[in-house]
Amino acid sequence: MFIKENFKMALDSIFANKMRSFLTMLGIIIGIASVIAILAVGNGAAKEITGTFSDLGATTINLTANDSDDSNAALEQEDLVVLKDSIEEIQYISPNQQISGTASTEMDSRQAVVSYGTPDLQYLSQTMSSNLIHGRYFNQIDFDENNSVVVIDTDGAEALFGRTDVVGETLSVNITQTRLDLRIVGVVEGSFADMQGAFDADQIPLFMAMPQSTVGQQVPQLAGMNSVIIEVEDTEQIEPISNQIVRLLELRNDAVGENIYNARNFLQALDQVNNVLSLFINFIAAVAGIALLVGGIGVMNIMLVSVTERTREIGTRKALGATTKTILIQFLMEAVILSLIGGMIGLTLGILLSNVIASALNIVPIYTLGSVGLVLAFSTAVGVFFGIYPARKAAKLTPIDALRFE
């Protein structure tokens, strides 16, 4: 029997009962559409998230020391120096801590966000503001000598002094009931400028950046560094460098295997996101699987009806010389084409659906050749699996029984 004739015959009988065929395909259509939509949206979301993480911190390592039962475990300034000296891929290393306080001059006072770290703080991609307008950033000498120097932002300068060029002026800041008197060495661009709306104009907080050593000396409870940001040059090396950092700290502080130091990078965060995402994908895939199963049973049911309806046709075909195999292939092909058409409609619908969902979520859906192949393979499999029983039933009829059927 020729494929072409079988194909035409299958299409004829599918289109002879359009409504019935469509209802039969519905399960498959829904199943395939959801699979396609999930894969496209899921892949799009994964790509989006990966992109976001890479943009924000592909070269950033977040180093923490867990000092719950051993206060010595906190990171020392010496640790940072050693890390930077011994691992050449490390570009910048600095805590990036924030605490709020009140900044005041004789004229006025204002809420302040105090950011403190090493001079590398200015280079961290996460730092709030580092575009110098006047003066300089605090430097290594300031850090080593615990100098009482500060960098403030233009908004703060305007608020407290009525002008921006305030290098050399002094101000004081109250942090956790300690008063620090500080000399301004530089002015950076307004930090909260693009967050207007969030604050009333006269309440925009002042941004300050100063050496961690100075803060630690004057406010002892802020001396410990439990969290440090490290920037490396190249995202490729981020995982081995993270491991190297932990190993080095453990050796240096005699804490091998104690799980005190933790160097996290975007890859781990990404892993977590992907875990959640794949959990979600699996769940929907299970739902789609059930829809496909129901669709398959629908195909089987309709094929059984079709075999019964067409018993005399089968008898006539056998009288004219159709063999068991020929009839089997005819009905199997019909089941497969039925599910394949369902699959195609599902594919189209899935693409439409994923575009709607994706644009609502503001991501770009990703279609792979693999997912189209998956649809074809899956629909064929459903057709074969659920079509084989009715097809065998048709093929095994004896010609006389089939012809006499009423």
Place this chain on the structure above:
Amino acid sequence: MIEITDIEKIYRLGGETIKALDKVTLSIKEGEFTSIMGPSGSGKSTLMNILGLLDRFDNGKYMLNGTDVTELSDDQLAGVRNKEIGFVFQSFNLMARMNVLENVMLPLVYAKVPADERKKRATEALEKVGLGDRLYHLTNEISGGQKQRVAIARSIVNRPSVLMADEPTGNLDSKTTEDIMRIFQDLNDEGTTIVMVTHEPEMAAYTKRIVHFRDGQITEDETVTPKQLSKAEVD
């Protein structure tokens, strides 16, 4: 060509057994036009189905063109039906949703004849039964008599050695019946062997040999001079 010896067919319904064929022995030679006559329930269709290899029998022997058919598998039987036997059914048994030409090509499809050859031969067969101008009509767009002529075209398209017709005019009026019988006579004149079941003597009168049947047995086997229908009347 057809040699059956002591053929028995027994139907079992519950505890009851019905002997539909009781030691039937019959020989049909090439070129014959035989009718099988008998009252309803006498076993005519049962015999035809066995002769046509659509049904199996319980006892006896059937040699078709020198082959013992009891030794053939189901698929081999399908092959023999395809090549050696043409069927004309009382209820036409055409494929709905297929046009006239496609219906006639169907046996050639199963015979794996290439597509262009199929079309050529099917068209020839349809011209022979006077339907050369209806090739692309659907089967529900033609009359009963035309349907039966399509069925006849389908039965001869594979050039079988025997044509079997079970009450081929049972669903047709007398005028159309004459048309069909004329086609049979023409085919027979060209050498086609025909076996036809009927319970009407008027139909049997068109054939060359009448086998009378009763209660599953042959009661009489007569050679007759067929009533001739003039060829000129074919439309």
